Amino acid sequence: MPLLEIEGLSKAFGGLRAINGLDIHVDEGEIVSVIGPNGAGKTTFFNLITGMDGPDEGSIVFDGQTIVGLRPNQILQLGMARTFQNVRLFPAMTVLENVMVGQHSRTKAGLFGAIFKTPSQRREEAAIEEKAKEVLSFFGTRLAGYRHDQLSMVLSYANRRRLEIARAMATEPRLLLLDEPTAGMNPRETVELTELIGQLRSERGFTIILIEHDMQVVRNVSDRVVVLDHGVKLIEGSYDHVSTDEQVIEAYLGRPAERQG
Amino acid sequence: MVLVAATGIVTTFQARLVIDPVLPLGTMFIYLVAAAFGWMAAQPPPTLEGFAPAKVGSRNVMAGALAGLLGGLSVGLLLVVMTVFDLRGVFIELSPELSEILGFGMPVAASIVAVVLVSSLAAALGASLHLLPERPRHSLIPALIWVVVFSLFTDLFGQLFTGLSIDFLVDLLYTSRGGPLTIVGALILFTVFVAVFWYLGGRERRLRETVQSMPKERRIRWQVGMAAIVLVVLYFIPQLMGPFVSQIMVTAGIFLLMALGLNIVVGYAGLLDLGYVAFFAVGAYAGAILTSPQSPAFAPELTLVAALPFVMIAAAFAGIVVATPVIRMRGDYLAIVTLGFGEIARILLNSEWLSPYFGGAQGITNIPDLQIGPFTFSTPQDYFYPVFLFVLIAAYITLAVQKSRWGRAWMAMREDESVAEAMGVNIVTAKLSAFVVGAILASFGGALFGSQIGSVFPHSFDIVVSITILVIIIVGGMGSVPGVTLGALVLIVLPNLLREFSEYQFLFYGVLLIAMMLKRPEGFIPSKRRAQELHSEELSQDSWLEIYGEKGQAETVPEGTV
Numbered sequence: 001m002p003l004l005e006i007e008g009l010s011k012a013f014g015g016l017r018a019i020n021g022l023d024i025h026v027d028e029g030e031i032v033s034v035i036g037p038n039g040a041g042k043t044t045f046f047n048l049i050t051g052m053d054g055p056d057e058g059s060i061v062f063d064g065q066t067i068v069g070l071r072p073n074q075i076l077q078l079g080m081a082r083t084f085q086n087v088r089l090f091p092a093m094t095v096l097e098n099v100m101v102g103q104h105s106r107t108k109a110g111l112f113g114a115i116f117k118t119p120s121q122r123r124e125e126a127a128i129e130e131k132a133k134e135v136l137s138f139f140g141t142r143l144a145g146y147r148h149d150q151l152s153m154v155l156s157y158a159n160r161r162r163l164e165i166a167r168a169m170a171t172e173p174r175l176l177l178l179d180e181p182t183a184g185m186n187p188r189e190t191v192e193l194t195e196l197i198g199q200l201r202s203e204r205g206f207t208i209i210l211i212e213h214d215m216q217v218v219r220n221v222s223d224r225v226v227v228l229d230h231g232v233k234l235i236e237g238s239y240d241h242v243s244t245d246e247q248v249i250e251a252y253l254g255r256p257a258e259r260q261g
Numbered sequence: 262m263v264l265v266a267a268t269g270i271v272t273t274f275q276a277r278l279v280i281d282p283v284l285p286l287g288t289m290f291i292y293l294v295a296a297a298f299g300w301m302a303a304q305p306p307p308t309l310e311g312f313a314p315a316k317v318g319s320r321n322v323m324a325g326a327l328a329g330l331l332g333g334l335s336v337g338l339l340l341v342v343m344t345v346f347d348l349r350g351v352f353i354e355l356s357p358e359l360s361e362i363l364g365f366g367m368p369v370a371a372s373i374v375a376v377v378l379v380s381s382l383a384a385a386l387g388a389s390l391h392l393l394p395e396r397p398r399h400s401l402i403p404a405l406i407w408v409v410v411f412s413l414f415t416d417l418f419g420q421l422f423t424g425l426s427i428d429f430l431v432d433l434l435y436t437s438r439g440g441p442l443t444i445v446g447a448l449i450l451f452t453v454f455v456a457v458f459w460y461l462g463g464r465e466r467r468l469r470e471t472v473q474s475m476p477k478e479r480r481i482r483w484q485v486g487m488a489a490i491v492l493v494v495l496y497f498i499p500q501l502m503g504p505f506v507s508q509i510m511v512t513a514g515i516f517l518l519m520a521l522g523l524n525i526v527v528g529y530a531g532l533l534d535l536g537y538v539a540f541f542a543v544g545a546y547a548g549a550i551l552t553s554p555q556s557p558a559f560a561p562e563l564t565l566v567a568a569l570p571f572v573m574i575a576a577a578f579a580g581i582v583v584a585t586p587v588i589r590m591r592g593d594y595l596a597i598v599t600l601g602f603g604e605i606a607r608i609l610l611n612s613e614w615l616s617p618y619f620g621g622a623q624g625i626t627n628i629p630d631l632q633i634g635p636f637t638f639s640t641p642q643d644y645f646y647p648v649f650l651f652v653l654i655a656a657y658i659t660l661a662v663q664k665s666r667w668g669r670a671w672m673a674m675r676e677d678e679s680v681a682e683a684m685g686v687n688i689v690t691a692k693l694s695a696f697v698v699g700a701i702l703a704s705f706g707g708a709l710f711g712s713q714i715g716s717v718f719p720h721s722f723d724i725v726v727s728i729t730i731l732v733i734i735i736v737g738g739m740g741s742v743p744g745v746t747l748g749a750l751v752l753i754v755l756p757n758l759l760r761e762f763s764e765y766q767f768l769f770y771g772v773l774l775i776a777m778m779l780k781r782p783e784g785f786i787p788s789k790r791r792a793q794e795l796h797s798e799e800l801s802q803d804s805w806l807e808i809y810g811e812k813g814q815a816e817t818v819p820e821g822t823v
Binding site: 050051052071072077081082084088089090091092093097100101102103104105106109110111113114115117121124125128167168171 | 657658661662664665666667668669670672673676677679680681682683684685686687688694698
């Protein structure tokens with residue numbers, strides 16, 4: 001049984017059909033890339049499955065449970081976390097606090113515990129901090145040491161993207177949705193992050209759906225590529241299969257001669 | 262300056278002498294405004310990194326003097342206009358009395374020259390403060406301020422000196438108890454303070470560094486010692502200060518308690534609640550009904566201590582009632598709805614319909630004094646202690662919650678509600694809990710207020726209370742406990758101590774708010790993170806990506822990402 005199974009998913013904004021009868025399934029342990037031109041409906045697709053937007057039609061089944069109509073925090077609780085295309089951190093909170101928020105749904109201390117400093121609350125607080133530090137250590141020295149206590153707003157652009165991934169990791173998801181994780185990064189940082197995406201699966205065991213424009217990244221990490229255009233699935237298959245498809249070249253990749261420009 | 266004169270402050274203040282007999286408050290105030298403008302006009306441009314600081318010289322003084330000259334000319338013009346036309350029909354405060362004060366009692370022509378000269382001089386003096394080297398500047402200005410403080414708070418110091426049984430100081434400095442300073446007194450004070458600040462110059466920082474460099478154990482012991490000293494001083498304050506000042510302190514304490522509560526709602530959770538007074542009213546009325554024998558419908562006549570748990574429950578319930586309809590609202594909409602709730606609470610309490618339960622406009626009277634075991638609290642001096650205790654509790658809760666799971670959830674919600682939800686924060690619970698904690702703290706304030714005054718009336722729970730509390734938080738520093746404390750002291754204690762000011766209380770709030778927003782939007786003592794947030798341009802490593810540009814527009818892709 002697939003981890004995520006989507007059938008007949010549709011969403012319209014006024015007259016615009018952002019997603020139109022989409023069928024997608026993702027198996028446990030896969031890395032699936034979603035590509036397509038701007039406005040193809042990729043981010044809408046993420047918003048629909050994470051519950052930030054409600055679909056007009058169709059079913060979304062995650063781990064055997066239908067999740068249409070659930071609040072985003074309930075869906076996260078089931079094990080699905082995302083990052084955002086236009087980095088949305090909590091700017092006035094520290095790096096560590098941002099990641100600690102990710103642990104919210106996996107912990108349960110209440111206000112009472114916080115006020116009376118009960119032993120169980122203290123233990124849990126220490127565990128949250130430890131978990132957050134452990135997740136940040138995934139990025140090596142990039143987000144380590146003094147960075148923990150910096151406000152997230154002072155981070156460089158690449159570090160903000162890394163921090164977003166760390167925050168999503170701290171929610172202990174099974175399925176991780178990455179929305180253009182390498183956007184705005186320089187080539188070296190992109191290579192580094194591509195490796196990390198591979199490690200997210202091999203070391204952490206996450207299943208990953210990736211929206212990405214950088215075809216190098218897509219080629220290096222994905223098991224399967226889904227091409228969207230105007231809210232419709234154009235084709236899906238291996239990178240080699242997809243990248244040589246006439247329709248895809250027409251709609252998105254362009255001809256080699258044009259790609260030079 | 263014309264504006265200041267026209268509001269009538271000068272005339273009101275004139276009745277009060279700062280230094281007998283040469284300097285009345287009104288005159289001082291108007292030229293203080295001139296000096297302040299002079300100081301601002303002469304401010305050197307900010308020093309950029311790698312550049313030599315701009316030379317401060319006669320040019321700055323000239324700029325200051327020019328500002329004063331313009332101000333003086335405008336006042337002069339006002340004088341001329343006032344002699345020629347009678348403007349009192351439109352501006353009632355423009356009385357002959359005012360022109361007498363402004364013109365130093367001289368004939369018009371001479372007075373204009375005098376006004377222009379004095380105000381230019383005042384402004385130039387203000388400007389030339391920039392010329393002084395740091396150390397004299399840092400001893401002269403505070404010394405001047407302290408002299409004015411000693412003069413304005415003559416009642417307070419009179420009371421204090423009597424309390425400490427050093428009455429002779431009163432005779433030395435003041436013309437009479439509660440009267441203005443004498444010239445000699447002012448000079449003595451000025452000299453003493455200059456000396457003190459000169460001596461202190463730089464030493465304060467060194468002391469702080471010494472404390473920080475102490476080994477941890479000694480530092481903690483040192484801090485505990487300091488806290489003990491502060492507590493002892495606080496213990497004696499009510500005895501020394503007498504009922505008048507104690508009453509003001511109690512009022513300030515109640516406002517501070519509520520400000521700390523609202524700080525959680527607005528400062529942490531980012532929910533702009535303009536109807537916070539409703540919870541204050543719930544606390545006051547719940548306390549009154551449960552304790553007073555005069556309660557119209559239901560009078561269990563509990564003691565206040567026994568009633569407190571029920572007050573808390575009532576407040577929590579009110580918090581939920583207000584929060585439920587606004588769960589899915591954000592920002593401005595939430596502010597408007599809560600504003601409505603605040604008014605609804607007052608109108609309901611005032612209504613004929615509910616008067617069998619709440620007493621309508623007559624309110625509930627005869628609320629007994631607070632009693633804990635054998636102790637009865639009746640005078641304002643007595644009430645200082647329980648109020649202080651509750652403020653401590655509120656401050657502790659604020660600090661404890663900040664570094665906890667829910668504190669982080671609130672902050673995340675403040676930063677970006679939909680992302681917080683997508684990261685697993687249950688927005689419904691988070692909003693409800695923030696409202697409930699805020700409501701409970703406000704209800705403590707209300708219960709203490711009712712028991713201290715001895716009666717509650719609907720008109721005490723005006724929208725102005727909500728706004729005052731909000732101003733305290735904003736001016737003090739949102740999210741910061743010391744900031745909120747200072748805000749409450751400045752905004753509640755000062756206007757009450759200075760009787761002349763109370764008439765213009767809200768004018769001062771307004772001026773203060775505008776000045777703060779322009780110069781120090783993060784408040785007097787901001788929380789560290791807020792200070793950074795509001796100065797992020799200077800901090801951000803990549804200023805091309807402005808945080809604020811990003812926040813509002815979800816779908817704009819920053820340049821260079823595709």
